[in-house]
Amino acid sequence: MSVITEVLELMTLAIQMKAEQKLQVFVTYHPHVSDIDVSVFPIAQEWRKEVMSNTLLTANVYLDKEGAEEKLQNIRQQIEQLALPAPEVTEAVQ
DSSP: OOHHHHHHHHHHHHHHHHHTTSEEEEEEEETTTTEEEEEEEETTOOOOTTSOOOOOEEEEEETTSTTHHHHHHHHHHHHHHHHSOOOOOOOOOO
16 A cells, blocks of 8 residues: 555544444544544543543654654554453452
8 A cells, every 4th residue: 555545544543433433533634744633532531620531552653764664554453452351350269
């Protein structure tokens, strides 16, 4: 895939995570430096001054640098992992 395709995949995943009520994924593009910033928060994150944010992932990628495509793929994979249901905790058998 190209870098542009990876960015579009990341944006699509962000929209999908919100639609499925799994995560809040923020993707910001800074055209003056060809940079993408990604921040991921729990779906229940509240956005009020008195509430601390619970950041699950932050990343940035300079799209014109070598390895950008792989970095975007890695970010997408991390988001997909964060969206998986937590494993059930079971008591250890003695």
